[in-house]
Amino acid sequence: MSINRQSNGKESKSYYPVYEYLDDSNNVLEYVGSEAVRYRDLDTGSTVNLIYSKKLNKARINTKWGLYGHSIIEIFVGLAFLGVVFYIKSRTNKMEIR
Numbered sequence: 496m497s498i499n500r501q502s503n504g505k506e507s508k509s510y511y512p513v514y515e516y517l518d519d520s521n522n523v524l525e526y527v528g529s530e531a532v533r534y535r536d537l538d539t540g541s542t543v544n545l546i547y548s549k550k551l552n553k554a555r556i557n558t559k560w561g562l563y564g565h566s567i568i569e570i571f572v573g574l575a576f577l578g579v580v581f582y583i584k585s586r587t588n589k590m591e592i593r
Contacts, residue, residue, distance in 0.1 A: 526554040
């Protein structure tokens, strides 16, 4: 759980789900989800598919967003940045020609 204090004195609570899973040696490990959920959205005891990398000692939820979400955001931000750079470059080139 994470508590955020706002400037007006109010608090907002964010809950991060904790998943337990077994590795190859039947050790119980925990994975704390990176996305906060509201308390009413929690479904305690539900089962999800996790992908575990023994080499990296990391786990991720086996969904398209869980696996590729960060990459999609980084690609979108990079493309937006390149678009702005090319737009500014094209505007400055037009001004130099006149």
